[in-house]
Amino acid sequence: MTETPAQLDLWPAPYASGAVDATVTVPGSKSVTNRALVLAALASEPGWLRHPLRSRDTLLMAEALRTMGVGIEEGVGPDGSGERWRVIPAGLHGPATIDVGNAGTVMRFLPPVATLATGPVRFDGDPRSYERPLHGVIDALRVLGARIDDEARGALPMTVHGAGALEGGPVEIDASSSSQFVSALLLSAPRFNQGVEVRHTGSRLPSMPHIRMTVDMLRAVGAQVDEPETGGEPDVWRVSPSALLGRDLTIEPDLSNAQPFLAAALVTGGRVTIPDWPERTTQPGDALREIFTEMGGSCELTEEGLTFTGTGRVNGIDVDLGEVGELTPGIAAVAALADSPSTLRGVAHLRLHETDRLAALTKEINGLGGDVTETADGLHIRPRPLRGGVFHTYDDHRMATAGSVIGLAVPGVEIENVATTAKTLPDFPQMWTGMLEA
Template identity: 85%
Template sequence: MTVNPTHTALWPAPHASGAVAATVHVPGSKSVTNRGLVLAALAAEPGWLRRPLRSRDTLLMAAALRAMGVGIEEGVGPDGSGEAWRVIPSGLRGPATVDVGNAGTVMRFLPPVAALADGPIRFDGDPRSYERPLHGVIDALRALGARIDDGADGNPGALPLTVHGGGALDGGQVEIDASSSSQFVSALLLSGPRFNQGVEVRHVGSALPSMPHIRMTVDMLRACGAQVDTPEAGGEPNVWRVTPGALLGRDLTVEPDLSNAQPFLAAALVTGGRVTVPDWPARTTQPGDALRRIFTEMGGSCELTEQGLTFTGTGSVHGIDVDLSEVGELTPGIAAVAALADSPSTLRGVAHLRLHETDRLAALTKEINELGGDVTETADGLHIRPRPLHGGVFHTYDDHRMATAGAIIGLAVPGVQIENVATTAKTLPDFPELWAGMLGN
């Protein structure tokens, strides 16, 4: 875990002079946008993706699909209701090169798509992407009949790699260990309807993290006409089956990214203020919906109406003992709030965060402690004992959620400077402007 020397610009995190009172329009969900793009690209007919997120990760996904021959036209929806992408499926083809950046959804969801292409597709990305595990997808695709070249640099099971698409894939039954990333399961399910035999994915290993993301994948597949059998529907534990068949072109409206709403809700909690996020869905598979419960336990209250979610802080922030295994991406923001609480916190079930954009557990420990905190790593999480914090540089390690965690702390601690706040563009474009607008700056 190293600080990127190319991003040394420091952003003074705004300090809140009082309780915030704001309405924040959070951009669309990265997870929904990128799943929607993949499903639309594999469909039998064109579809629309309304209110898509335009961020680094989603633009990388769109560019990758275009490189493989998919038409993606940017404009407004058919009724003029706002920005939308028209996705026009076509014969997937290579040769092509895909830049995954450091996007887990791109590096894991697209190799199965590439196996369906006619020709070779090469995958490469940021230096950190070489360290992120891909073995679950690579090994599974080989077992299902794909030809993949990896390990040319002595690092098998990771980027860079080339998928030699044969125009189709047999599919069938496969066992994988997805304990390091639920995206291994989602990757195979998303392309499964296009495999000749469909796919049966059997997870073998320790507990699966981030289950809401798998439920999101299943719900979106079913909305496109796919038949999916799941453990929740009375099937075998840790087994998912997708029947082969055509996917329908959809007219999909992307929900706001609830995980990206986290720093704004945290601002209400930390300052004793009030923040409204419009269009918060009444039912969703997004992990960020858990913030309603978690932040309420930490001292706030929330009200969900047809207009959206309003979260109100009480002026007190309490510690929490919580299992975050299903919602690990929320850990950095929760850790930031916990560092400002009036009692200790234990965050459990997130050992897999050591394999995310950076080793998030080590990064949070180091950066909060360097501001005067008292954070210790456990086998599967963090223990946080609140202490008076002071200003200083908060490094991001090219991780968008580290940057927003530092901004949360900066609300209550003067003099915090965020290194490379621009990394938030990965999933939350214009974060500094949204943050300043919330504070009325």
Template identity: 85%
Template sequence: MTAVHPDHWPAPTASDPVEAGVTVPGSKSVTNRALVLAALASEPGWLRRPLRSRDSSLMAQGLRALGVGIEETVSSSSSAADGTGEAWRVIPAGLHGPATVDVGNAGTVMRFLPPVATLAAGDIRFDGDPRSYERPLHGVIDALRALGARIDDEGRGSLPLTVYGGGALEGGTVEVDASSSSQFISALLLSAPRFNQGLELRHTGRTLPSLPHIRMTVDMLRAAGAQVTTPEDSGEPNVWRVAPSALLGRDLTVEPDLSNAQPFLAAALITGGRVTIPDWPEHTTQPGDALREIFTAMGGSCELTHKGLTLTGTGAVHGIDIDLSEVGELTPGIAAVAALADSPSTLRGVAHLRLHETDRLAALTKEINGLGGDVTETADGLHIRPRPLHGGVFHTYDDHRMATAGAVIGLAVEGVEVENVATTAKTLPDFPAMWAAMLGERA
């Protein structure tokens, strides 16, 4: 019997079609935006069913370091591990330093909190995991400087850095190249109502990835009382305006994280089974909603009812040719499914994934090919030609979506061992237990 390395998780293989209901925890993207907006509001607010994960905990800890009160409660009537009984009460306060913020490797924390820190009185230092030093932050740093902030990053355009908060920021007009991350734009828009002059932001790059996340930011700002003008409103391409104003404290219930539903829906598609995700919203700005169309094109069928979204597999998995520029975070899961399809796939428009938690294009190519696959990295994506796969170690590079991609492949391929599956805690706590429960097994 071959010994299993303690850091390697034997991915379960599905012997039968999966039949399950899976309750997915709250959206990381919504949770972390809501925490920032609540911290900048003029009155306390509630955040119900938030995601409790490493990324959201880092956001909450960072805001607490700046003086914001965040009280966590759990309903006595709920023992669910999915967070459905949890609520966070956010109590705004005078932002202040000195403080140190640990961003981990969370893009939302490293990009959303420096603009907040410019509104604090005192010095705020930002640091994080080694990989965070390699992720681009120049768009936020340069823009904040242009708007009047004092920031010391020793010329790197990345972490670590110190924001010398003056208690306010003048704001005004700024140009940003957000080609490498739409979070540059969201980061500035979220704090803009608190800038003295508000903000007029113009994106100057050739491309702009992940537009749904910017739409999410705008919708949440408006729900909090901000006045936001978008390119669609004004007819001016790539220009957003936010008027200075107070923000309202809200009582917000967080939607399930639709991107984190991906591996469970993929399980139904791959095994010819059926999986239901409760509380799937009828209307949403989450990029994960695109899974309905994508997985239908790859051979499944979807039905949205009052019970949630049900995906039913047909026993066939088809390749796909698709531009994923607006939904890049779905790429690892789609690549995993494509590696098991009956025809080739081309995934385009995702060159920016080279700058995510890891270089996702290089990582997917290496790991799928390491299991016998045939993946070629292109200028802006991947070309995947299905081949019979075999077992082996699927390395994750501390990237949660690589880990869930490995689990998806493991459903159909015996002997796949996912390295450091615990990295899924970044956005999906207790993933191994959820996966086992879906399969009717014990973790």
């Protein structure tokens, strides 16, 4: 794990003197926004994205597509109904240089797009991006006919030499370290000459809801996809070559970004409502309804949204988070405040996320007096009385929000570099204090 040194920008995490009672409007989903941008860029006609997330990761994706020739016009609807982006497909081209930041969706979804461009497309990013696995995408694209220079690293920086088309066809990959390897190939597959057949050959595939999200969004723009969920072979996805339709898509609220606010209701015994929570969704964050209910709260889904209510008591939990790993930091924070031990399983792949999240959570919670131990595939958390102190984030947005949840119940917690939340939730500090002031 690359540790971010302590800095002067310490944010005093607000302490909750009582139960919260607030309505919190969460901005659009990063996962949906970035998939929608890719599909709109590859479509045969212009499309609209309504209520997209404006954050570091989505702006990096939009700018990357622009560098390859895609038109993306940002603005507000004529009726003042919120932000909307018009995406105008164009002939993809290089030379171009793409800054991926530390965004997994950008570094993994765009190399397949770059194979469809004419000319070289170079990918670079933050230092941490060099450490995140990309071999699944690189190796697969080579099998499918692409030419990529990565100096045998299987990681950034690298250059994709686009030829204006890609042959496609069958390919085997090990996506056990990231489901994004599968989604990356599926998103561009309709534009490959033969489409693609992706066969996962490794151990357990994490974050399956994100693959289901990819499949649903592909079908919504006219792609034909065969998948295990609809009677296909296990761990095999097939996408046929076809034109993609331009759509008018409204982006769902980011349910994973709702997590700290729901956690606030749970740990303070309060109530928080998240407007526009979808009745049906492929977002992993929807699992919070069940997980946080098991940890001591209750929820009600109505036309207004999701209202979650805590009781003031937090229960420990034994849960497999393999399909919803991004929720682990927030659940670990709540578990550290529970009245009984918790075991979080199925998330070994989190060691390869924005930071080594398992090591980071262990170090930071224990630094506040906690008792967390790493297991082979997760964490074991024994609640202990916690104290104030600096909670380091390692440039990881979910570490920052996890520390903020602990700060609600533990006075004196200071979050190092809370600005890292801009990756997916740009106004988090203001939203957090606004929730408490409500």
